[in-house]
Amino acid sequence: MFSTLDVDIRPGSGLGRFEIGASLWTVLDMLRSLTHIFPSVEVKYDPDTSSTTPVVLHLRPHLDLLFSGKHQRLHTICLRKLRDPFPPVTLRYKDTVLSSAEGPFTRVVARRAFGPTYPGDELRYPGLWFSFEEDGRGDGGRGVEDKTQEVKRVLVSQKGNDGKSQDALEEVGEVPVMEGDVKQAVVKVHDGVALYFYGAAGASAKPVHIRLGETTAQDLTVDLGPPLRVHYKEDERMSIHATDSVPETDNGYFYNYFQHGLDFLISGPSHVVTKIILHSNVPGSPLFQRYKRCNWEIEGKPEDDEDDTPPRKRFYDRFETISHFLSPREPPPSMHLDRTDEEEDITLPSTTSRLYGYDGIILEVSEASQVLSVTLF
Known part of the structure; x- marks a missing residue:
C-alpha cells in the first residue's frame, strides 16, 4: 500500500515541500530524510558542461525538479x-482539491479554480501552467476546448518566467x-x-x-553562526610538500560550513584562520552534494x-583561463588526487582530480578542466 502524495500549488512560489x-x-x-516518500532520486546533468549545466532531479514517478545552471537554484517544478496510483496524488490549491484518486483534474476544474486566461493549447497563469500532453505526446486527439480534457502536467516557475518558452x-x-545564503564570495589572494x-x-x-591570519574562530561563529561540523586535522600527508623546515603539526581544526560551501582551517595555538576552502559543487565530482555551491570569484x-x-x-x-589569470607562465606541476581511495562501490564519470599550486592559492581541477x-593559504 502506497501513501498518498499530498501537495499544494503555490503559483510562482512552489509545490508541496519544494x-x-x-x-x-x-x-x-x-530528500535524504524523505526516502519513505521519495525512495528513488535520479540526478541528470550534462557531463560536458558540468560547472554550468542545469540539473534535473527526477523523483519517480511524479516529479521533475529543474535547477538553474550557475547558481543551482530550483527554477521549475513539474x-x-x-x-498513476503508485503512489496516488492529491493536488490542492488553497481549500480546493483539484485532483485525487476520486476524480481527474480537467480543464474545467482548472478554470473554476484559477479563472479565465488566454486561449491556447495550454492554460497559462502567472507562475503556473497546465499542459494536456504527457512528455510531448498528444492525449488522444481531443479538442483543445473540451472541458473534460485531463491535465497531464502541472508546472510551477517564478512569476515572469512563464512565457511561451521556458528558458532553463x-x-x-x-x-x-x-x-542568509552566500550570494557571492570575492577571493583575494594573500588576504x-x-x-x-x-x-x-x-x-x-x-x-x-574573512582574513587569513586575522579572523578568529570566535569571529566566524559571530559572523556565520556555529559550523555544521568541527573536524580536527589528523591527515598530515601534505606536510611532506611544505617548504618550511618544520612540518605543519599545530593540531589545527576545520570549521565546516557545508551550507555555504566553505571550510576554514584554524590554527590550534592561535585559533586564527590559516586556510580557506571554497567549493564549486560540480555534478559528477567526488564531493558533489557534500557542500552547497559557493559562487566564488577570484579578484585580480x-x-x-x-x-x-x-x-x-x-x-x-x-x-586554463584561471591559471593564466593567476600566472601568465605555464601551469605549475600538478599532484594527482583520488578522493575515492578509501571508498568502495562508487561509480562516477571520473574520480580523480589534479592539484595546482600557485603563490597563495591552490586549485583542484577535474579532468574536464573544471575548478x-x-x-x-
Whole structure:
C-alpha cells in the first residue's frame, strides 16, 4: 500500500515541500530524510558542461525538479502522471482539491479554480501552467476546448518566467527562501574572502570579511553562526610538500560550513584562520552534494588607482583561463588526487582530480578542466 502524495500549488512560489529558489544542496539534503516518500532520486546533468549545466532531479514517478545552471537554484517544478496510483496524488490549491484518486483534474476544474486566461493549447497563469500532453505526446486527439480534457502536467516557475518558452538557463530572481545564503564570495589572494549574503540591505550592504591570519574562530561563529561540523586535522600527508623546515603539526581544526560551501582551517595555538576552502559543487565530482555551491570569484589587482572594477575569474571559467589569470607562465606541476581511495562501490564519470599550486592559492581541477575547489593559504 502506497501513501498518498499530498501537495499544494503555490503559483510562482512552489509545490508541496519544494520552494522556487531553494538550492540544489538543500533539496537533496531534505530528500535524504524523505526516502519513505521519495525512495528513488535520479540526478541528470550534462557531463560536458558540468560547472554550468542545469540539473534535473527526477523523483519517480511524479516529479521533475529543474535547477538553474550557475547558481543551482530550483527554477521549475513539474508534476506529472497525476493518475498513476503508485503512489496516488492529491493536488490542492488553497481549500480546493483539484485532483485525487476520486476524480481527474480537467480543464474545467482548472478554470473554476484559477479563472479565465488566454486561449491556447495550454492554460497559462502567472507562475503556473497546465499542459494536456504527457512528455510531448498528444492525449488522444481531443479538442483543445473540451472541458473534460485531463491535465497531464502541472508546472510551477517564478512569476515572469512563464512565457511561451521556458528558458532553463535563466537564473532565479532573489526570493525569501534564499535569505542568509552566500550570494557571492570575492577571493583575494594573500588576504582572504569577502562574503555577500542574500537578504542583506541591498547593494549597499557591507560584506563579511574573512582574513587569513586575522579572523578568529570566535569571529566566524559571530559572523556565520556555529559550523555544521568541527573536524580536527589528523591527515598530515601534505606536510611532506611544505617548504618550511618544520612540518605543519599545530593540531589545527576545520570549521565546516557545508551550507555555504566553505571550510576554514584554524590554527590550534592561535585559533586564527590559516586556510580557506571554497567549493564549486560540480555534478559528477567526488564531493558533489557534500557542500552547497559557493559562487566564488577570484579578484585580480586593479590596473590603476582609479580602477573600481578589478578583473575577476569565476568558478565556471575553465582552468586554463584561471591559471593564466593567476600566472601568465605555464601551469605549475600538478599532484594527482583520488578522493575515492578509501571508498568502495562508487561509480562516477571520473574520480580523480589534479592539484595546482600557485603563490597563495591552490586549485583542484577535474579532468574536464573544471575548478572543483579553491584553497587560500
